[in-house]
Amino acid sequence: MNLEHYSISIHFARTLVAAANRHGLDPQPLLRHAGLNEQMLENPGLRITPDQLSRMMQAMWQQSDDEFMCMGSRPSRHGVFTLMAKQAVRCRNLRQVYHHLQHFYNLVAEAINLELEITEDEVRFYMDLTDPSQDPDNILREFLLLLWHRFPSWLIGQLVPLKSVSVNFAEPVNQAEHRLMYPCRVDYNQSRCALVFGTELLDEPVVQTPRTLSAYLRRAPLDWFKRQAYYQTYTRRVMDFFEQNQNLAEASMEHVAEALHLTTRTLRRKLGEEGTSFQALKDEVRRDAAIHYLSQPAIPISQISQQLGFSEPNAFTRAFKNWTGVSPSLYRRS
Numbered sequence: 001m002n003l004e005h006y007s008i009s010i011h012f013a014r015t016l017v018a019a020a021n022r023h024g025l026d027p028q029p030l031l032r033h034a035g036l037n038e039q040m041l042e043n044p045g046l047r048i049t050p051d052q053l054s055r056m057m058q059a060m061w062q063q064s065d066d067e068f069m070c071m072g073s074r075p076s077r078h079g080v081f082t083l084m085a086k087q088a089v090r091c092r093n094l095r096q097v098y099h100h101l102q103h104f105y106n107l108v109a110e111a112i113n114l115e116l117e118i119t120e121d122e123v124r125f126y127m128d129l130t131d132p133s134q135d136p137d138n139i140l141r142e143f144l145l146l147l148w149h150r151f152p153s154w155l156i157g158q159l160v161p162l163k164s165v166s167v168n169f170a171e172p173v174n175q176a177e178h179r180l181m182y183p184c185r186v187d188y189n190q191s192r193c194a195l196v197f198g199t200e201l202l203d204e205p206v207v208q209t210p211r212t213l214s215a216y217l218r219r220a221p222l223d224w225f226k227r228q229a230y231y232q233t234y235t236r237r238v239m240d241f242f243e244q245n246q247n248l249a250e251a252s253m254e255h256v257a258e259a260l261h262l263t264t265r266t267l268r269r270k271l272g273e274e275g276t277s278f279q280a281l282k283d284e285v286r287r288d289a290a291i292h293y294l295s296q297p298a299i300p301i302s303q304i305s306q307q308l309g310f311s312e313p314n315a316f317t318r319a320f321k322n323w324t325g326v327s328p329s330l331y332r333r334s
Contacts, residue, residue, distance in 0.1 A: 101116075
């Protein structure tokens with residue numbers, strides 16, 4: 001089961017629409033470009049695909065001509081990130097990339113201030129908004145922190161292992177999404193927003209080229225929303241099993257425990273110590289897969305039900321409604 005298509009809370013689509021409304025933009029083109037509608041926004045428990053959020057953000061960039069999505073004190077013109085990236089891909093190593101990020105955006109973007117602090121064993125990349133009141137839902141800060149981690153990681157061809165992410169706002173309603181956005185713990189109510197990581201990768205060379213960057217930019221921002229979830233040891237091993245095996249219908253706890261060389265009792269206990277359960281993890285994977293498949297009209301709901309391991313379509317309907325608040329057929333019609 002390929003988890004690349006994991007689902008995302010509709011909270012992010014709702015905040016983009018709210019920002020568009022605050023600044024007198026028409027949100028309807030954003031929704032149409034993403035295959036969404038106002039009815040879907042009314043259900044805060046609904047989830048969408050990464051592709052839908054990516055297309056919605058692209059439409060927001062184009063309509064507002066602002067890569068900060070009308071959430072900064074001053075706009076950052078559409079194309080600024082591309083200009084920065086074309087210079088960053090020519091940096092020698094990760095250290096130069098972060099120095100370049102700091103210098104470039106401090107020079108061209110009045111809405112943010114970046115600061116790079118390197119000690120003997122730790123790197124702190126700080127970000128401050130000049131007017132946080134323009135970002136009432138915190139989405140600009142969440143998005144930029146994600147970007148400052150994902151793009152440098154892509155440049156060196158490996159994930160920069162974060163120690164923590166600090167944010168200067170309270171734990172939000174979409175806090176559960178942070179586990180998917182940042183592969184580390186998140187510290188709330190801090191004085192500044194920051195990425196914190198070790199110095200061991202600072203001299204890693206940039207391995208991407210202007211040619212690979214062109215393809216990367218054509219996909220943006222989709223690649224930034226791919227799953228890089230932070231899980232504890234046994235939770236991660238179970239999720240890895242789901243990712244590497246295509247048949248969810250046969251993914252029983254006994255089957256997974258045997259593959260991990262554990263007894264079912266030990267696996268159940270380890271997952272309990274990590275605050276989850278086998279069924280909760282399986283349901284999370286099935287929910288995300290269902291949302292992905294339902295966005296493809298050619299796949300019958302009965303086939304989706306069978307592929308996800310439900311004994312009958314009615315059982316799938318009950319489960320999906322419990323996950324999202326709507327039935328599979330209503331989600332597809334919406």
